[in-house]
Amino acid sequence: MTMIEANNLTKHYGDIKAVQGIDLTIDAGSIHGFVGPNGAGKSTTMGMLVGVVTPTVGEATIGGDPAGSHAALEKIGYAPQDPVFYNSMTARSYLRHMGKMSGLDGNLSERVDELLEWLNLADAADQAISGYSGGMERRLALAQAMVHDPELLILDEPTAELDPRGRASIIDTLQNLTDQGKTVFVSSHVLSELEQFIEEVTVINDGKVITSGSLAEVSAGLVETYVVESTDDATLQNLLMECPFVERVELHEDSGVTVWIDDEDAFSTTLPTVLSDAEIGLQSMHRESGLEEAFLEMIESNEGV
Template identity: 60%
Template structure:
């Protein structure tokens, strides 16, 4: 039996139904990731609570949530490194943690560990050998990945001398050394500077053209929305919303106007009292951010309000408000008021990290680990 998500008119998954199609599904039709009622408890603490995720083959799926939401624990259950308290995960139709499922996965944890006395090239060859590759095959694949990730010049340097960005790239390379079907990446750009983050993102964008599935987590939606098509938003261990990125954008985002005038305190007061303004906030530099109920007419009303108050307009910018809306959605979920309840069908993703490899060590089952989610 297979679980199918019913969708509302926005295309966002909201409910589940069942069919008897599993027995007829071909391998190509089987989702790369299928998790049902995934739950993990540590004593009285529930870190992950009834999560449903489906990721189709050859897609990129973003996994988003604040620190402590349960992302890392969920990803460790997907890889088989942590056993769920309840529910199940299948990777390409095989139970998570089984040899068949593990062979499909490349996993890069949030905090990769390396043999720092080894060179980058020797480390990758070693990881390939651990994954069952022949020496020549592993050596050729290592050189290919080092070139692709712009690490060829540092291939014979010891890993202990790598920068943070270089180490992140090496972690991605070790996850890909055995050419997995599924790449699972936990916060691959964490702690990197803007140049390093851009480099990692650029490296991920071409993977699905080669048929790889990518599942990538981040607490920064603005970063993921540059290259993912579908996304799951996690809050307090539960799925707040999941579906195509554009559908979620349409459903939850709100236009926000950020304004700077000669008297922003006076403007904030006027906007707070205006009947068509839903929310007013302050931004850096004292600027005023307003969320109007009717964006179409707001700019005209705003300019008239500024003129009537004899304020000088310095700048006005419009944002789509997606990041802010997602934060609001997470807050609603935490308060138990999110529209549509807790849902969870994820659709497209890829990520990797050698699940066979000792360097890709699982995080502790201690619930305190979730603080780095």
């Protein structure tokens, strides 16, 4: 089943072309990353899917229903990039209020308590939101998006401006959502976070889709870079140059070699053998660039196209 279908989705603000002819197909039950630099058009696209932004051209459906329709909105839980709260309310009262605004009837206490516990807000449930940290506000925004148990979560930069602990907390939460049968469409300008848990990815820049597909498909062929320091860098350079998965090896003047590879698994498996056979000692190794840098190169190469 397709949860999100967008065809030629376009939004212009006068002469500003915020989004230009985006096509998207997102399967139900998947976690799909929406990646691009700030200003790429991610938030505008999400706004059109949610129905708060009217497309200039094109259309979108949510679970087969037109985006913005009542039927579509019932399926969506949305957390914007800059959530706004009633700061004088407590998290508990806020979630109850938002549940009623979503059309939920009856006693919401059980659902609210479940979300507060799951998102580690139970201890602060009766504190005023005005005293919440940025990480707590992000978790509360996610709880608000989930209060009516939607089929689809649309999350715009849910880890923005959080410290590492706050980002890890949100990521842990998102990793569990597809186990509940949820579809998650999540945007970020930080791919290194999304690649920990997304299954599919769409890369956008200047309002246009650059590439889209499974993470493995989209990243296939991208060259990764490692810096290796050993007890005999010159010999290691020559040996690595003979490996079929190595694109290039550069010897540093001071210490170490930079290795460009197109098969990370092969590199990780072969390097220990190369070092052992040549009786070379490994002093250090780290990945200098991965998917994050590769996607940035992809974006830069498409600018102005």
